[in-house]
Amino acid sequence: MAMYGTAGKLRSLCLNLFNGDNHSVDMGVLLNTDDEHRKIVFELLRSYELNGESDDDFMDLCIEIQAKRAEAEKATANYAVHTRRNTGDIVRLDANSGFCNQSGDYQITDGVEPAVCKHCKNTDCREWPNLERLDHSWQTTGEYAYDVPECSMHDHSD
Numbered sequence: 736m737a738m739y740g741t742a743g744k745l746r747s748l749c750l751n752l753f754n755g756d757n758h759s760v761d762m763g764v765l766l767n768t769d770d771e772h773r774k775i776v777f778e779l780l781r782s783y784e785l786n787g788e789s790d791d792d793f794m795d796l797c798i799e800i801q802a803k804r805a806e807a808e809k810a811t812a813n814y815a816v817h818t819r820r821n822t823g824d825i826v827r828l829d830a831n832s833g834f835c836n837q838s839g840d841y842q843i844t845d846g847v848e849p850a851v852c853k854h855c856k857n858t859d860c861r862e863w864p865n866l867e868r869l870d871h872s873w874q875t876t877g878e879y880a881y882d883v884p885e886c887s888m889h890d891h892s893d
């Protein structure tokens with residue numbers, strides 16, 4: 736874990752040299768590490784002093800680190816926290832939640848078992864096949880939304 740942490744800080748240093756406005760690094764913490772990593776820090780700084788951003792290997796490394804971090808952030812976002820729902824629950828849907836034409840409050844209706852969500856990586860997320868839209872006095876309207884995953888349901892507005 737400590738080694739991984741240091742490697743991560745070295746990557747942060749690369750990004751800091753590459754684009755200091757968007758990436759910060761705690762040099763104190765970074766230098767207060769084992770000799771091997773400290774040596775890498777100074778080699779990296781020395782190389783940057785000599786070559787700056789004309790060092791293709793350094794630039795490739797930075798671009799690779801940036802891409803990996805963006806990917807990791809995206810993966811985390813895909814595990815979005817959501818609330819488990821049940822038949823009879825009333826939820827708020829946006830017009831782009833599953834197959835839903837109109838935003839509003841919908842009730843999850845009986846009948847068919849929910850399926851595993853295909854939209855996020857949260858294995859607990861379920862996609863409900865049928866939801867009926869409710870009007871302002873919460874009467875059923877006969878209009879349905881279909882295949883709406885829990886990750887795109889919101890608590891209803893009341």
Ligand SMILES: [Zn+2]
Pocket residue numbers: 852853854855856857860861884885886887
């Ligand atoms: Zn989902």
